[in-house]
Amino acid sequence: MRWSADIARFLSRLPPALAASFSPEQLAAIELHFSMRNRVRHTIDWRWRVPFLRGYLVVLAGRERR
Numbered sequence: 001m002r003w004s005a006d007i008a009r010f011l012s013r014l015p016p017a018l019a020a021s022f023s024p025e026q027l028a029a030i031e032l033h034f035s036m037r038n039r040v041r042h043t044i045d046w047r048w049r050v051p052f053l054r055g056y057l058v059v060l061a062g063r064e065r066r
Contacts, residue, residue, distance in 0.1 A: 003027060006034040 003011075007027060011019040022030075050057040 004031055004034065007031050010034070 007030060010030065011022075
């Protein structure tokens, strides 16, 4: 099976023995994760880093499409 550029880059950063140990099902799940990173689009996607406690506050507005 041919994997995406994200999976190829991910596997290239691992030790060869570890990269070879993933099953096709595991690699498919990892690829699904990479493909979902940019999936959700919001009408307003305004990201401004506002320090908040130990993290940051991010404001997203729009219709939920999950």
